[in-house]
Amino acid sequence: MEILQHLALGFGIVFTPLNFLVLVVGLVLGMLVAVLPGLTLVMGVVLALPFTYKMGVGPALILLTAMYVSGTYGGAITSILFRIPGEPMDVPLLWDGYEMTKRGEASLALGWSLVAALVGGLASAVVMVALAKPVAGLALAFSTPEFFAIVFFGLASVVTLSGASLVNSLVSLCLGLLIATVGVDSIYGAERFAFGQPFLLDGIEFLLVMVGAYGIGEVLTRMGAGFAGEGGEAGTGVARFRTSFPRLSQVLGMKATFARGTATGIVVGIVPGAGATVSAFVAYGLESQYGKNRAALGKGAPEGIVAAKSAATASVGGALVPLLAMGIPGSGATAIILAAFLLHGIQPGPQVFVSSPDLVYTVFATVFLGVVGMCILGFFAIRPLCKVLDAPEAIVSAFVVVFCFVGAFAARNNLSDLHVIAAFGVLGFLFERFGFPIAPLVLGTILGPLAETNFMTTMVSFDNDWTVFFTRPLSGGILALAAAGLAWPLAKAAFERLRASRSSHARPG
Amino acid sequence: MDRSRINPLRRTLVLAGAGLALAPKLAFAQAKYPSRPVDFVVPWGAGGGADQLARRLGSLLEKELGTSFPILNIPGATGNTGMAKLLSSAPDGHSIGVFIADTLGTLAGGKGRYTLADLAPLGVMIRQPSGLFVKADAKWKNFGELLADAKKTELKVGITGFGGPDEMHVVKFNEQGAKFRPVPFAKPGERYASVLGGHADIVIEQAGDVKSFLDSKQMRPIVFFADQPQVGYEGIELANKFGVSLAISQFRAIVMRAGTDPKHLAAMSAAMDKAANSPEFKKYLADELAFADSYIPAARSGAFLAEQLALIEANMPKKS
Numbered sequence: 001m002e003i004l005q006h007l008a009l010g011f012g013i014v015f016t017p018l019n020f021l022v023l024v025v026g027l028v029l030g031m032l033v034a035v036l037p038g039l040t041l042v043m044g045v046v047l048a049l050p051f052t053y054k055m056g057v058g059p060a061l062i063l064l065t066a067m068y069v070s071g072t073y074g075g076a077i078t079s080i081l082f083r084i085p086g087e088p089m090d091v092p093l094l095w096d097g098y099e100m101t102k103r104g105e106a107s108l109a110l111g112w113s114l115v116a117a118l119v120g121g122l123a124s125a126v127v128m129v130a131l132a133k134p135v136a137g138l139a140l141a142f143s144t145p146e147f148f149a150i151v152f153f154g155l156a157s158v159v160t161l162s163g164a165s166l167v168n169s170l171v172s173l174c175l176g177l178l179i180a181t182v183g184v185d186s187i188y189g190a191e192r193f194a195f196g197q198p199f200l201l202d203g204i205e206f207l208l209v210m211v212g213a214y215g216i217g218e219v220l221t222r223m224g225a226g227f228a229g230e231g232g233e234a235g236t237g238v239a240r241f242r243t244s245f246p247r248l249s250q251v252l253g254m255k256a257t258f259a260r261g262t263a264t265g266i267v268v269g270i271v272p273g274a275g276a277t278v279s280a281f282v283a284y285g286l287e288s289q290y291g292k293n294r295a296a297l298g299k300g301a302p303e304g305i306v307a308a309k310s311a312a313t314a315s316v317g318g319a320l321v322p323l324l325a326m327g328i329p330g331s332g333a334t335a336i337i338l339a340a341f342l343l344h345g346i347q348p349g350p351q352v353f354v355s356s357p358d359l360v361y362t363v364f365a366t367v368f369l370g371v372v373g374m375c376i377l378g379f380f381a382i383r384p385l386c387k388v389l390d391a392p393e394a395i396v397s398a399f400v401v402v403f404c405f406v407g408a409f410a411a412r413n414n415l416s417d418l419h420v421i422a423a424f425g426v427l428g429f430l431f432e433r434f435g436f437p438i439a440p441l442v443l444g445t446i447l448g449p450l451a452e453t454n455f456m457t458t459m460v461s462f463d464n465d466w467t468v469f470f471t472r473p474l475s476g477g478i479l480a481l482a483a484a485g486l487a488w489p490l491a492k493a494a495f496e497r498l499r500a501s502r503s504s505h506a507r508p509g
Numbered sequence: 510m511d512r513s514r515i516n517p518l519r520r521t522l523v524l525a526g527a528g529l530a531l532a533p534k535l536a537f538a539q540a541k542y543p544s545r546p547v548d549f550v551v552p553w554g555a556g557g558g559a560d561q562l563a564r565r566l567g568s569l570l571e572k573e574l575g576t577s578f579p580i581l582n583i584p585g586a587t588g589n590t591g592m593a594k595l596l597s598s599a600p601d602g603h604s605i606g607v608f609i610a611d612t613l614g615t616l617a618g619g620k621g622r623y624t625l626a627d628l629a630p631l632g633v634m635i636r637q638p639s640g641l642f643v644k645a646d647a648k649w650k651n652f653g654e655l656l657a658d659a660k661k662t663e664l665k666v667g668i669t670g671f672g673g674p675d676e677m678h679v680v681k682f683n684e685q686g687a688k689f690r691p692v693p694f695a696k697p698g699e700r701y702a703s704v705l706g707g708h709a710d711i712v713i714e715q716a717g718d719v720k721s722f723l724d725s726k727q728m729r730p731i732v733f734f735a736d737q738p739q740v741g742y743e744g745i746e747l748a749n750k751f752g753v754s755l756a757i758s759q760f761r762a763i764v765m766r767a768g769t770d771p772k773h774l775a776a777m778s779a780a781m782d783k784a785a786n787s788p789e790f791k792k793y794l795a796d797e798l799a800f801a802d803s804y805i806p807a808a809r810s811g812a813f814l815a816e817q818l819a820l821i822e823a824n825m826p827k828k829s
Contacts, residue, residue, distance in 0.1 A: 046554070046582075053564070140706030187693055188671060322698075326705065327721045329698045343561065345796075347721030453695075461665060461692045461708070 010361030014369055022059045026066025027373045034074030034086045036407045041071025042332035049336055057344035062366045064340050068333045069370035072276050072312050073378055076113045077385055081106055082400050084215040088446050089276040092284040092308035099300030110382045111245040112302045113309045114375050120310030121371030123262045124317025129364050132325050142271045145469050148454035149478035151447050156482040157285025158440045169440045176444020179204050187456040199416050206445040212421040213438045215404040217428020219397045227393040257303050260286050261310035269318020275331030276312040283311030289485040324348050324360055542773050549578045550606035552591025559607040562761050565793050569784035588612035600766040602773030608764045614673050617822045629774055630810035632781040633762040636803040637715040638735030642728045652732040652746050659687040667694050667703045667712040674757040675713045677824040678734050681753040715759050717797035740798050757820055778807035
């Protein structure tokens with residue numbers, strides 16, 4: 001019960017007027033940076049860090065933690081409404097979310113994402129508070145082979161994203177992986193596919209691929225189709241669907257999805273180096289392989305939104321566990337929160353639970369209140385944002401383009417990045433046109449570098465012995481799941497073909 | 510460990526600085542120096558070691574010179590993205606930057622886009638020796654035991670990356686028949702987790718950077734690469750006792766563009782000198798477990814950098 005007392009203390013600290021104001025400011029800022037595709041939540045937290053130097057350590061932690069929490073939500077809105085993923089973690093959301101928007105169910109899709117964020121966030125907060133110390137050890141069981149296995153699992157979910165053709169989606173995935181290898185490799189510093197161009201030497205940011213192929217590509221596709229006029233199909237949809245929240249019975253019907261997503265988020269979040277993005281991809285992959293409604297995934301199924309969103313939000317609580325309990329940041333944003341601790345002369349680690357429990361529980365309380373506050377903010381933001389869809393499509397599209405370009409430019413003030421975005425916009429358009437899915441391309445560019453670094457580090461560490469991936473129980477288990485997921489659709493297709501040919505033989509006879 | 514405390518954010522910090530960098534520069538000469546705020550380029554992420562140094566030093570210099578020192582975090586390319594920014598600014602004394610050992614390493618063999626001659630050092634502010642750290646409950650009581658073990662079985666050592674001073678120190682022992690296998694973990698969190706989780710046996714770090722793990726008795730140092738004992742861990746042996754005298758310390762210096770007016774250089778170096786000798790700065794050095802005599806004034810800094818570079822060039826590990 002000591003934990004509850006401390007937690008009450010933490011809530012007490014957050015509920016003082018100044019701290020509460022900081023919390024709200026943090027939530028709003030986090031949501032804003034997450035909405036803009038170029039400003040990721042990690043950058044947002046970095047930009048906020050200098051402002052915390054003059055603050056006390058309490059408000060500083062509240063501000064950054066609140067930004068971290070709400071930063072995992074904001075991008076969902078643009079992802080679902082406009083097909084612009086504000087953060088890489090929001091990519092899986094648009095696979096189903098944007099399909100729902102096209103069907104006129106934008107507000108319902110956003111409602112599902114809110115419920116998922118609420119459930120995932122609160123569940124992970126509970127786990128974080130109850131198990132921070134014992135669970136921290138779990139993170140240490142993961143080494144590079146396990147991390148590679150997790151990322152590979154995320155990549156394997158490509159099968160279910162294929163839609164029409166598995167071959168096309170594999171082509172798309174390989175192209176994405178190829179793009180990810182451009183530049184200097186992270187282990188030996190070898191130059192790859194740079195062709196002597198300094199600009200290619202820096203590598204191609206996945207942000208540019210993501211925003212270009214999805215955001216710009218979609219605008220080009222719509223332009224090609226001739227824009228719908230005022231009150232287009234998406235627009236009328238908003239009026240038709242008044243409820244933006246799923247019914248309780250629907251939520252309960254999806255409890256397995258919620259559980260899978262949340263558990264994935266917590267576990268992946270705890271692993272140092274993996275954050276919300278990997279969680280969201282892996283949760284989506286799990287859902288597509290084991291979910292009840294897996295056949296509908298990618299075609300506008302709420303399960304896809306729930307799995308990815310609950311995992312992304314749950315990863316926040318997960319990532320804070322190794323930070324607080326061991327001083328090891330589990331993600332980019334927690335690395336900055338660690339810096340905030342250090343700048344105020346406090347070293348997170350086992351001793352911090354004894355030496356400054358007030359701070360630890362302030363962070364815990366901020367996560368609880370942050371999740372709730374973010375959902376309230378999101379709830380009020382949904383309706384006005386859906387209204388945007390009522391505007392003529394051509395005008396909305398113009399803003400989408402500006403938004404994509406401003407976001408990409410904000411990332412590193414580099415003009416050639418805008419050319420890259422435009423190029424990937426055209427590529428996205430062509431992909432759409434010729435039936436190649438974009439999702440595997442983006443998946444490859446985001447997860448490719450993670451897979452490569454962990455694969456290479458494993459090779460260095462284990463003397464080029466590739467069998468370790470299969471002989472270590474954790475990585476072996478995860479890879480087996482991935483292999484099963486890859487083999488199943490192929491086996492099923494082969495089986496169905498066999499049956500079809502038998503029955504076609506049988507009928508004439 | 511500046512290298513990548515906040516690895517995923519490298520490019521982000523350009524943004525932080527951009528607004529300030531775009532502020533109009535006054536071209537005409539003025540008698541008073543500094544006549545306007547001095548850009549303090551930190552070629553590493555916010556919150557890292559170089560950033561913390563710049564922020565502390567900045568506030569001390571501000572008092573000394575009566576102008577502000579806005580920090581521009583410009584990470585990337587082992588510090589060279591930020592250095593490029595510093596070297597492309599006007600040599601009017603209104604841009605200074607942090608220059609650390611890892612960035613110096615990239616100049617080895619004249620492979621950098623610039624040389625030491627392009628920099629005017631204002632002082633080496635902090636020097637911390639690297640050391641090997643093991644999990645607190647590791648079986649080796651001292652480095653002698655560990656080294657004997659390493660000659661029998663392979664031991665994995667977490668390093669920041671290939672080609673840097675980390676790898677150089679570790680492979681020195683392999684020349685004596687030890688079987689140390691350096692494994693790169695660019696992110697500090699992963700590096701610490703590797704040794705705490707038993708995925709690596711040893712990690713090479715600076716004591717100040719793993720202080721929390723030392724204080725909480727999760728890790729302990731086992732040997733230091735230095736010619737003087739590590740502050741706070743005077744009982745820990747030094748590598749030169751075991752035949753490895755290589756000791757490239759992790760240093761952080763402050764530099765300006767070469768070609769800056771000597772008067773400006775002198776004024777800034779003098780301010781640096783005052784700051785380095787202030788009680789606040791001495792306390793910072795103690796907190797970071799750095800050498801108490803870390804500070805090397807401007808006049809001797811150039812020789813120090815050249816000497817360190819020669820040391821790095823002489824010990825470049827062969828690409829494995």
